[in-house]
Amino acid sequence: MGPGFYVFRFSRKIRFLTILSMALMVALLLWFGKSDVLSVFSKQDPSVLAKGDKKKPNISLTFNISWGEEKVYDILEQLEKNQVKATFFLSGEWAERHPEIVEKIIKGKHEIGMLGYRYKSYLEQDIDQVQRDLLRAKEAFEKMGLKDVTLLRTPNGHFNEDIVKLAQKLGFSVIQWNINPNDWKNPGSQEIIDFTMKNTSNGDILLFHASDSAKQTAGALQTILPGLKNKGFQFVHISELMTQAHAKTKLVE
Known part of the structure; x- marks a missing residue:
């Protein structure tokens, strides 16, 4: 019973972390779709245009x-x-x-x-x-x-x-x-x-x-x-x- 119990707890933790990671990824994608400022680059790094000026039509x-x-x-x-x-x-x-x-x-x-x-x-x-x-x-x-x-x-x-x-x-x-x-x-x-x-x-x-x-x-x-x-x-x-x-x-x- 002891080993089985710990295996169950470990699997449940893995599932929780997986779900949490997926949720974060979805949140980032949704944010990217709505925001015109999102970059993993620093100001010195190259940039890629995905959206223009949100103040102009x-x-x-x-x-x-x-x-x-x-x-x-x-x-x-x-x-x-x-x-x-x-x-x-x-x-x-x-x-x-x-x-x-x-x-x-x-x-x-x-x-x-x-x-x-x-x-x-x-x-x-x-x-x-x-x-x-x-x-x-x-x-x-x-x-x-x-x-x-x-x-x-x-x-x-x-x-x-x-x-x-x-x-x-x-x-x-x-x-x-x-x-x-x-x-x-x-x-x-x-x-x-x-x-x-x-x-x-x-x-x-x-x-x-x-x-x-x-x-x-x-x-x-x-x-x-x-x-x-x-x-x-x-x-x-x-x-x-x-x-x-x-x-x-x-x-x-």
């Missing part, structure tokens, strides 16, 4: 594209119809394969950022591999005449302090987000609409996808774009949001 609509060539056209049509300018983050590999779509994005006066070259998590690669991927992406965009692409969103949004330092050393500004309706999961157009309309506030960076996996995004934008405008929000490029931003962002681990 400017927001940035961003799209990731790493594969496919169909859904992006419907999204561009909705942006043009509603006179909204967005920032598109493209993988270098995808951009090389679809220069005509890249040109159409540029003609729509949207901003271009990059997702690296191959869409593979940087946390699954050593730092030298990450550097090679970034340089290859930079070269790919330069060959297309895009020599000033300095906005970087890491694949899957995965990064650590070393990756951010490397990116900044190479001249990139790392961009995250704080509003994510997970449109690529296709939860239903109404769910995408409801989440975005309920949670968007001043200075937010909205993450959407224009790859072919995002089958409901264009339909949801028909309601979201005029709806957010009616709420008084103004859509601006990430570069413009950056000039107004006073916040540091958290490091995603």
